[in-house]
Amino acid sequence: MDEGDVAKDYADRHNRSAIDRVLAEARRPVGLSLEVCIDCGDEIPAERREKQPGSTRCVECQAVHERLEGGM
Numbered sequence: 001m002d003e004g005d006v007a008k009d010y011a012d013r014h015n016r017s018a019i020d021r022v023l024a025e026a027r028r029p030v031g032l033s034l035e036v037c038i039d040c041g042d043e044i045p046a047e048r049r050e051k052q053p054g055s056t057r058c059v060e061c062q063a064v065h066e067r068l069e070g071g072m
């Protein structure tokens with residue numbers, strides 16, 4: 001493996017993890033919260049998951065997301 005292969009391998013892996021995340025999100029049963037935030041990967045507290053079924057983001061990321069998306 002030369003340097004180019006290493007870089008390509010890294011890019012592949014990086015892309016794949018992003019794709020995996022999107023696929024995992026798409027397969028998520030409706031109404032079930034994720035255990036980790038899809039934005040930052042931090043754990044979403046169980047309390048938040050119970051209060052907000054379908055949560056996919058931690059409180060901080062959700063707040064940012066709502067500001068950006070205009071209340072989604």
Ligand SMILES: [Zn+2]
Pocket residue numbers: 037038039040041042057058059060061062
């Ligand atoms: Zn987050």
